[in-house]
Amino acid sequence: MNRIAQLTFIAALSFSSQQAFALSVSEIAQKISTKQSEYDNYNSDLDAQIALANNLEKDLAELRQNVTLADADRQSALIEMNMQYEKVIDDPELDITPARSAYAKAVRTHKAIKDAITDKYNEWQTKLQDVEQMQVSKHSLLNTIEGLKEQYNSARVDRLYKEFNRKESVVVSHKITCDKDETLSKCTVRGKALAKQKASKRFLDSVFDGLSEAVEAEKRRQTSDASVQVLRSEVADSNFSGQGNYNVKMNLELQGNLKRTVGCELLGLDRRYCINFKGQEVTQVAAIAPTLVTDESVMYELTVRSNVFDDEVFINGVSYGSTKLQVMLPSGEHDIEVVKRGFDSSRQTISLTEPKTIKVDLNRAQYTFSKGERIQDILAGDIPGPDLVVVPAGSFRMGDITGLGLENERPVKTKEFKQSFGISETEISVQAFETFVNATSYVTDAEKEKGCAFYEDGKAVWQDDRNWRSPGFVQTDQSPVVCVSLNDAQAYVDWISKASSQAYKLPSESRWEYAARAGKETDYWWGEGVNTDNANCGWCGSQWSNVSTAPVGSFERNDFGLFDTVGNVWEWTTSEQNVNSAVVRGGAWNFAPRLARASTRMELDSTFRSNYIGFRVVREQ
Structure with missing residues (x-):
């Protein structure tokens, strides 16, 4: 596998919303840390590849300058050799080997540089393709990291939800002093209620203390709707003392009562981590204003045409759609307005006493920009x-x-x-x-x-x-x-x-x-x-x-x-x-x-x- 392919595959993580198995918060955190390290290294690799591409481009520019000079040398050597051949006509004994050798060398040099340009150009283009692929893979890797962070926050809420909504059997003892005007029955009811409150408060405190993110949740505890639900309660023992005190011992089964949305509030997270979303199609029905008429018992057909399409026709302030428009209206006066963005609107009042066709010519508008227009x-x-x-x-x-x-x-x-x-x-x-x-x-x-x-x-x-x-x-x-x-x-x-x-x-x-x-x-x-x-x-x-x-x-x-x-x-x-x-x-x-x-x-x-x-x-x- 080549270097670029290896770098590309570091981003291979599925972003399907349905995971085959749920990872724990710590497991996701470890994945984030690993991917972040890969991303940091990836940036360094990308910068190095970009630098190599820039160097190749500079080398290519230098070779192109050299080939120009080499071509000039080749042309000069050719001219010299041709001159030597002309001299041979007059002096057959003349040795023109040096001129021929110089020309042959100049040709070889010129060709070698041209071949080097081709090789360097191909190498440069390959490197640019590598850089392009790496840039795409870089952003894919970044999205992988961000996707893991989304999973991480969802997992935090899942963990909080499970930790908070645990069940526990609790035994609580409580003693109250009955008021002198309070019946024994009322004192008993009040004692039991206070015992439940005492148990619930202790349980809620223990739940908050036992959370993995107890410090974070405690910051927002006072403004949250987190609560405790009493699933079962029974009196294990109770008695009245001679001083008017009521003693009660109760067995309770308690459970944390936390909604997912409240979980997001406790952790300071966006509510989207705590809501199941379902798309809803909203249909709006436009109310049509009553038509202003003088005689509702007589209806005539009005046809409206214009010189453009995709316009909008308003009759008595109510939109009836675009032209060509045919509509039945009561007899009497009607305000007709035809509008289209980019054109000056046309407005007129007609008296409808028989079927009628009106033709509207809209003129292009000259726009000047104004804020919010x-x-x-x-x-x-x-x-x-x-x-x-x-x-x-x-x-x-x-x-x-x-x-x-x-x-x-x-x-x-x-x-x-x-x-x-x-x-x-x-x-x-x-x-x-x-x-x-x-x-x-x-x-x-x-x-x-x-x-x-x-x-x-x-x-x-x-x-x-x-x-x-x-x-x-x-x-x-x-x-x-x-x-x-x-x-x-x-x-x-x-x-x-x-x-x-x-x-x-x-x-x-x-x-x-x-x-x-x-x-x-x-x-x-x-x-x-x-x-x-x-x-x-x-x-x-x-x-x-x-x-x-x-x-x-x-x-x-x-x-x-x-x-x-x-x-x-x-x-x-x-x-x-x-x-x-x-x-x-x-x-x-x-x-x-x-x-x-x-x-x-x-x-x-x-x-x-x-x-x-x-x-x-x-x-x-």
Whole structure:
């Protein structure tokens, strides 16, 4: 097995949510420690390989300079030899062996350098492929570590749940003084109740003291709902003394009463480790306002047409869908408004006294950006472009602000944007990408050769028949397009720029993070913890987690109005640190929550594609 293959296989760990057997907390902790050591060593190996690739590139450049000089020497030797041959015509005795030898040597030298260039180039390309594979394997290994951490926290909750909810038989004795106005019966009941309370308190204290993470749980004990359940109780002995004291001895069977959600609270963990998630389909029924009419007994057909498609018709303030529209309305006056993003709306009042057809011509609108505005360019052929939101000008701190990130997120830098810009509110969908493909007959890198990578057993595995149309899971038109390389994403950007006559591009890293943070300095735009069902990432608690992408816009917008800046798919951005490197941001449906933070960055080769990478676009003023 070669060196790269060996390095790749260090990431081999299944991330299936159904494990064949459960590991203990200590066993998982040991695995994390082992994998972390491998990751640290892996980084060193990767840096060494990158350095070797850079040295090979320098050697290649030097050889190319040398071959130029060698070619000049060869040409000079050829000229000298030809001159000597001409002299032989006049002087047959002339010895031209030195000239011929010099030319032959120059030819050999030139050829040797050219052969060395070929060998060095092949060696350089092989090393670049090694580096690319190592970069992918590095991030797979990192996800392995993060996946183990998810298992570790779940195992901590499992352990706490088992330790806390144990049963125990307890014997307790208690003595109380009966009040002078209290009947013996009431004193007996009170004595028994206090005995149960005493036993429960002692048992609860012993449960907390006996926890593996007793110190951590004790910090939050006072605010938790942890309790004790009395399963069985019986009086073993009881009596009254002459001084009015009641003595009772009781046998009890007690059990800790801890819900899993409370377990997360005691350990200071995100609630997602303590909830079983089931996807629920929510259906919203829009209420239709009553139509304003003058005579409800007479109905006429109204037909509305426009010069564009995918518009929206409002009649008396109620949406009736897009044109061509035919609807029955009561006679009388009606307000008709036709709207479409990217066009000036048309509004008129009609008096309906007979069947009527109205034709509406919408004119393109000239947009100027304003904060929070939602815009959409209309492309050539009246094709709708991506829905965009305007991100305001401003500054922010970029990078590992919270100190929980990776080395490549540091140092933290302040970035400033003097102008607002538009950015697609969602990742580019399958439907939008298909529109581009149909308009241009574009063929993606995955369809040309090698297919698309998917994540299996802790590493990226290539499969020839996987591409943006068939990524390995069921898609809808509104799923984010995946299995696209940076080159594919750039091709889409070039097309939409030309089709809209506007300046589109892929977001830079700083623009992406600025838009994703939406003014926040926490790891996620809603706060520090990923919590539950806020995003589609591995172990994030949604119905799609570790299964597939979610339809774009399935979760809440951030404060700038963007969907899915956390999870769903990694998004291609252009690197500002290295012009020859591409970076994906935002995490994905099968990557751990820690890798979906606002500052997480993953460097990849621009030709890499997988079923967990997509993109969104930026539009200039």
